[in-house]
Amino acid sequence: MPSRLEALNRWVDDVARLTQPDRVHWCDGSDAEANALRAQMLANGTLIELNQDTHPGCTLHRSHPSDVARVEHLTLVCTKHEEDAGPNNHWMDPAAAHEKIDALFAGCMKGRTMYVIPYCMGPIDSPISRCGVEITDSPYVVANMRVMTRMGAPALARIECEGSEALARGAQPAFVKGLHSIGELDPERRFIMHFPEELTIKSYGSGYGGNALLGKKCHALRIGSFQAKSEGWLAEHMLIVGIENPQGETHYVAAAFPSACGKTNLAMLIPPEGYREKGWKVWTIGDDICWMRPGADGRLYAINPEAGFFGVAPGTDKSTNPNALASIQHDTIFTNVAVTADNQPWWEGLHEGAPATDWQGRPYDAKNGPAAHPNSRFTVSAKQAPSWSPKAEDAQGVPISAIVFGGRRPSLVPLVFEARDWAHGVLVGAAMGSETTAAATGAVGVLRRDSMAMKPFCGYNYGDYFAHWLSFDKAGAKLPKIFHVNWFRKGADGKFLWPGFGDNLRVLEWIIDRCDGKAGAQETPIGFVPRESDLHVEGLALRDGALDELLDVDLDGWAAEVEDIGRYLDSFGTRTPERLRAEQRRIAESLARENEPQRRAVAS
Ligand code: TSX
Ligand code: MN
Numbered sequence: 375m376p377s378r379l380e381a382l383n384r385w386v387d388d389v390a391r392l393t394q395p396d397r398v399h400w401c402d403g404s405d406a407e408a409n410a411l412r413a414q415m416l417a418n419g420t421l422i423e424l425n426q427d428t429h430p431g432c433t434l435h436r437s438h439p440s441d442v443a444r445v446e447h448l449t450l451v452c453t454k455h456e457e458d459a460g461p462n463n464h465w466m467d468p469a470a471a472h473e474k475i476d477a478l479f480a481g482c483m484k485g486r487t488m489y490v491i492p493y494c495m496g497p498i499d500s501p502i503s504r505c506g507v508e509i510t511d512s513p514y515v516v517a518n519m520r521v522m523t524r525m526g527a528p529a530l531a532r533i534e535c536e537g538s539e540a541l542a543r544g545a546q547p548a549f550v551k552g553l554h555s556i557g558e559l560d561p562e563r564r565f566i567m568h569f570p571e572e573l574t575i576k577s578y579g580s581g582y583g584g585n586a587l588l589g590k591k592c593h594a595l596r597i598g599s600f601q602a603k604s605e606g607w608l609a610e611h612m613l614i615v616g617i618e619n620p621q622g623e624t625h626y627v628a629a630a631f632p633s634a635c636g637k638t639n640l641a642m643l644i645p646p647e648g649y650r651e652k653g654w655k656v657w658t659i660g661d662d663i664c665w666m667r668p669g670a671d672g673r674l675y676a677i678n679p680e681a682g683f684f685g686v687a688p689g690t691d692k693s694t695n696p697n698a699l700a701s702i703q704h705d706t707i708f709t710n711v712a713v714t715a716d717n718q719p720w721w722e723g724l725h726e727g728a729p730a731t732d733w734q735g736r737p738y739d740a741k742n743g744p745a746a747h748p749n750s751r752f753t754v755s756a757k758q759a760p761s762w763s764p765k766a767e768d769a770q771g772v773p774i775s776a777i778v779f780g781g782r783r784p785s786l787v788p789l790v791f792e793a794r795d796w797a798h799g800v801l802v803g804a805a806m807g808s809e810t811t812a813a814a815t816g817a818v819g820v821l822r823r824d825s826m827a828m829k830p831f832c833g834y835n836y837g838d839y840f841a842h843w844l845s846f847d848k849a850g851a852k853l854p855k856i857f858h859v860n861w862f863r864k865g866a867d868g869k870f871l872w873p874g875f876g877d878n879l880r881v882l883e884w885i886i887d888r889c890d891g892k893a894g895a896q897e898t899p900i901g902f903v904p905r906e907s908d909l910h911v912e913g914l915a916l917r918d919g920a921l922d923e924l925l926d927v928d929l930d931g932w933a934a935e936v937e938d939i940g941r942y943l944d945s946f947g948t949r950t951p952e953r954l955r956a957e958q959r960r961i962a963e964s965l966a967r968e969n970e971p972q973r974r975a976v977a978s
Contacts, residue, residue, distance in 0.1 A: 375400040377400075377492075377530060377533070377534055378538075379533060379534045379537040379538070379547060381546070381547045382507060382533065382534075382537070382547070382549070385507075385551055386398065386490055386507075386509065389479075389509050389553055390483075390488060392476060392479050392480055393479050393480070393481065393482050393488060393511070394482075394483055394484045395483035395484070395486055395487060395511065396484070396485055396487065397487040397488065398487075398488045398490065399487050399488070399489050399490065400490045400530075401489055401490060401492070401525060401526055402526045402527045403520060403525045403526015403527055403528070403529075404526065404527075408517065408520055411513050411516060411517060412433070412517065415433075415514065415517070416433070420435060420514055421433040421434065421435055421514070421517075421707075422435075423717075424713065424717055424719055425716055425717040428703075428716075428718050429703060429704060429706070429718060429719065430704045430705070431704050431705035431706070432702075432704060432705065432706045432707075432708065432719065433706075433707055433708070434707075434708045434709075434711065434713065434719065435514055435708070435709045435710075436709075436710060436733065436734065437581055437582050437709060437710055438559045438581070440559065440561050441559050441561075441580050441581060441582045441585075442582060442710060442749055443582065443583070443749045444566075444582070444583065444584045444585055444591065444830070445561075445564060445566070445580065446464075446830055448564050448565050448566060449464060449566045449568075449830070450463070450464045450465065450466045450565065450566070450567045450568065451464070451568045451570065451596065451833055451834070452465065452466050452467065452468040452471040452472075452567055452569050453465070453468070453569075453570060453571055453834070454468060454571060457835060457949070458834055458835055458838075459834065459835065460834060460836050460837065460838070460949065461835075461836070461945065461946060462829060462832055462836040462946070463832070463833070463835075466567070468569055468571070468572070471565075471567050471569070471576075472569075472576075474565070475565050475567055475576045475578055476576075478557060478565070478578045478579070479553065479576070479578060482555045482578075483555060486511045487513075488509060488510075488511055489509070489510050489511070489512075489513065489515075489516050490507060490509055491507065491508040491509070491510065491515075491516060491525055492506075492507050492525070492527075492530035492533055493505065493506055493507070493508065493519060493523035493524060493525040493526075493529050493589055494525075494528070494529040494532055495523060495589055495594050495598075495665075495679035495680070496524075496665065496677045496678070496679045497677060497766075497767050497769050498524050499769045500677055500768075500769040500770070501769070502607070502665055502666075502667055502675070502677045502769075502771055503665075503677065504550070504593075504598065504601065505529055505536065506549055506550035506551070506552055506588070506589060507533065507549055507550070507552065508553075508554060508588045508589065509551075509552065509553050509554065510553075510554040510588075511555050511556060512555075512556050512581050512586060514581060514586075515554060515581070515586050515587060517707060518587050518684070518707060518753050519587060519589060521682040521753050522587055522589060522590060522680055522681060522682040522684060523589045523681055524681055533547070533549045536549070537549070548573060549573070550573045550574070550575065550593050550597055551572075551574045552574075552575040552576075552577070552588035552589075552592065552593065553574075553575070553576045554575075554576075554577045554586055554588055555577075555578050556579070556580065556581040556586070557578045557580075558579070559579060559580070559581065560579060563578070563579050564578065564579030564580050564585075565578050565579065566580070566585050568592060568596045568597060568833055570600035570601075570833045570834065571600075573597060573601070575588050575592045575593065575596075577592065582709075583684060583749075583751060587684065589680070590662075590663070590680065590684065591830075591831055594609060594663045594665070594679045594680065595609055595611060595663060595831035595832075595833070596831055596833035597833055598663075598665065598833070599828070599831070599833045599834065599839070600833040600834050602665070603834065603839070603842045606667065606668075607665065607666060607667035607668075608664075608666050608667070608842075608843070608846075609664075609665050609679075610630060610663070610665075610666070610828070611663060611664075611826065611827040611828050612628040612660075612662075612777075612827075613628070613629050613637050613641040613659075613660055613661045613662065613664070614626060614627070614628050614641070614659035614660045614664050614676055614678055614772065614774075615627050615629070615643070615656060615657065615658060615659065616656070616657035616659060616763050616765065616772065617655075617656060617882050617883075617886055618653075618654065618656070618657065619653075619654060620653035622653075624657065625775040625776070625886040625889065626676065626772040626773060626774050627774070627777075627882060627885065628664045628666065628676055628774050628777050628778070628854070629777070629778035629779070629780065629859075630777075630778070630779050630780070630803065630806070630827040630828075631779075631780045631827055632781055632806070632807060632808040632822070632824040632827050633808075633827075634782065634808070634811065634812070635780055635782055635808065635861070635862075636694075636861070636875075637662065638661040638662075638683065638685045638690075638698060639694055639695045639698070639875065640878060641658050641661035642658050642661070642695055642697035642698050642759060643656045643876060643879060643882075644656065644696055644697060644876050645876060645879050646876045646879060646880075648912075648913060649879055654879065656879065657761055657762075657763035658697070658756070658761040658766075659676070659678050659763050659765060659766045660678025660679075660680060660766070661683050662680060663678065663679050664676050664677075664678065665677050665678075665679050665771075666771065666774060667771075668851060669770070669771075669773070671852065672850045672852035672853075673852045673854075674773070674853065675770055675771035675772065675773055675774070676771045676772055676773075676774050677766075677768075677772075678756070680756070681755065681756055682753060682754055682756050683698070683701070683752070683753070683754050683756060684751055684752075685751060685752050685754075686749065686750070686751060687708065687711050687719070687721040687750045687752050688721045688722045688723050688748055689721075689722070689723040690702075690721070690724065691723050691724050691725055692725065692726075694723070694875065697759050697761045698752075698759070700759075701754050701760070702719075702752045702758075704758070705754070705755070705758065706754045706758075707752070707753040707754075708750070708752055708753075709750060709751045709753070710733040710746065710750035710751065711733060711750045711752075712729035712730075712732050712733055712738060712745035713729070713730060713731045714727040714728060714729065714730055715728075719752075720746065721745070722744050722745065722746055729745035729746070732744075732745045732746075733747040733750055775855070775886055776854050776855050776857055776886065776889055777799065777803075777856045777857070778856075778857045778885065779799075779802055779803045779806045779857070779858045780806065780858060780859040780860060781806045781807050781808045781809075781824075781858075781860060781862075782808035782809055782811065782862040783808070783809060783821075783860045783862060783863065784809055784862060784863060784864040785931075786928060786931045786932065786935060787863065788860065788863070788900075788903055788924060788927060789859065789860060789861075789863060789871075789881060789924040789925060790858070790860075790881050790884065790885065790903070791857065791898075791900055791902060791903045791927075792855060792857050792885075792888055792895065792901050792902040792903075793855070793856040793857065793901050794897075794901055794902065796844075796846065796847040796853050796856065797844060797847060797953055797954070797957050798856070798901065798957055798961075799855070799856025799857075800840060800843045800844055800856075800954065800957075801939070801954055801957045801961075802856060802858050802901070803825060803826045803843070803856070804825045804826070804840055804939075804942075804943065804954060805823065805825070805939040805942065806823065806826070806827070806858065807821055807822050807824045808822060808824065809821050809822075810822055821938075823942050825839075825840070826839075826843075835946070836946050836949075836950075837947065837948070837949025837950040837951070840946075840950060840951055840954050841949070841951040844951055844953055854889075855889050857888075858901075859878075859881055861878060862874075863923070863924055865917070865920065865923060871916075871917070871923055871924050872916075872920075872924055873914065873915075877914060880909055880910050880911060880914070881909070883910060884904050884908060884909055888902070893908055894907070894908045895908060899927075899964035899965045899967075899968050900927055900932055900961065900965075903925055903927060904925060905925070906921050906925065909925075929965055929968050930969065932965055933962065933965045933966065933969065936961050936962045936965060937962065940955070940959075943958060
């Protein structure tokens with residue numbers, strides 16, 4: 375099924391000449407194709423059938439034990455000028471990078487089938503969507519891409535149509551070209567290279583997740599962010615959730631968090647019982663990536679470029695995320711989870727069943743560590759979530775009322791605050807981060823800043839990225855309000871002060887009421903913070919003084935924090951916009967002013 379688009383055929387031919395596959399298969403996305411691939415993978419052990427009585431249509435894939443996560447030090451952004459990739463990326467000269475990785479690709483598909491996967495990121499009829507083609511030798515990648523993207527014939531038709539239009543304008547067809555091979559899975563011969571100026575991705579030596587499913591982190595974030603900058607939109611590492619109040623009005627919120635803050639849990643939140651009774655509903659649009667652009671009315675409209683969830687399995691349970699658990703009872707691909715004696719999927723944090731076989735296929739033995747790999751995953755169609763919103767298919771996208779940044783901050787940072795304006799909000803996003811918890815990453819309790827949760831995903835210089843964010847603040851814009859939340863503040867006893875999970879809706883309620891001008895707040899040097907009476911916490915069993923502590927703004931502590939933010943901004947050099955530094959200075963001065971009377975009182 376070669377394409378009607380000459381440029382696409384030529385590239386596929388060039389790749390086949392380089393990689394030497396035995397066969398080339400153009401993916402049409404049909405059920406017949408999916409069934410045949412699945413049968414083939416079950417026959418050769420790439421997939422293992424799970425208990426079909428309890429989990430119909432579910433399979434398990436075990437990746438190579440050295441290939442279980444994204445590899446940041448081998449993830450490169452290859453721009454002509456090193457400065458354009460910025461200190462936030464690993465860089466290689468594009469010519470040198472092509473030469474290095476093409477040598478690895480040479481002949482690597484001998485004896486294998488080369489799959490050509492046309493895909494669309496976002497609803498197939500949306501002007502915000504963008505297309506790509508991934509070439510891969512991994513049928514597991516094909517199966518995952520079929521769930522995570524709009525893959526097959528309709529995407530190819532859009533690519534051909536847009537390509538012809540581009541040629542008619544005298545421009546080049548603008549689909550993203552992704553080339554992937556699992557190679558020999560040798561960690562020493564593994565690269566994930568991005569060529570944003572060529573709309574090209576080349577990934578070699580990994581079959582795992584974001585390294586191999588090129589539509590996700592590689593296209594929708596790294597290449598996407600670069601495209602977004604040149605075209606005037608935003609490609610962000612954000613969930614999108616709709617909050618419907620008892621009046622039937624739905625506000626859409628986009629939120630960015632560093633890893634291990636429960637993004638998927640927030641995207642699928644179930645309201646507390648009292649809220650459910652009153653008629654509150656939460657709708658899931660997306661759990662990981664958000665593309666948004668200004669509409670004709672000046673508001674930002676967002677789509678989820680993905681069609682599925684590639685979620686972390688451990689911790690997913692009835693108690694933390696009932697909607698996710700319900701989603702993955704059928705037609706789900708599990709990767710690196712454990713299985714029970716009766717062949718059901720199992721992971722740490724699942725309060726039902728017990729592991730019999732670990733993620734590597736060994737009889738479970740606690741001495742070998744966790745039964746499921748901590749980064750084990752489920753791949754499932756978004757439509758299987760009970761909270762799935764039909765608006766996820768809307769070509770226009772959904773209007774965003776609020777942007778929420780957050781992080782895991784055991785101290786200092788209040789439960790929620792609102793930035794005073796857009797520029798302040800951009801600084802809040804730039805300064806966000808988490809204190810490390812996992813001993814595996816080295817020091818525990820160290821603050822790692824992760825601006826807009828895009829540190830591993832921004833395909834260009836962070837300084838230019840901040841400037842791009844600031845550029846949305848212009849005449850006629852009706853931008854969302856920007857907030858910061860922290861579900862993870864702890865009391866002196868080391869215990870979490872906020873119950874989190876479903877009760878986070880109380881915070882989201884304040885946020886959307888602020889957007890509608892319906893909720894009160896106190897102005898502080900760090901922004902608007904709710905007073906205790908501004909939050910609805912009736913019936914919530916908080917410990918004595920917990921709310922007071924959750925909403926406290928420690929001026930001395932913040933003065934030190936804002937000074938540290940200044941040093942962080944300096945680390946990106948001259949590309950960091952002066953406007954952002956000015957914002958940081960403004961807050962530092964405001965904190966100093968507020969502190970002054972106390973200091974004088976102490977001195978006298
Ligand atoms: O996902 C989380 N969210 C967002 C939910 C919508 N988690 C899990 C984080 C790891 C991925 C949370 N953990 C949240 C949260 O809001 N809050 C916490 C901290 C916490 C943990 C346990 C309790 C309370 C807070 N337990 C009890 O209060 C009994
Ligand atoms: Mn993510």
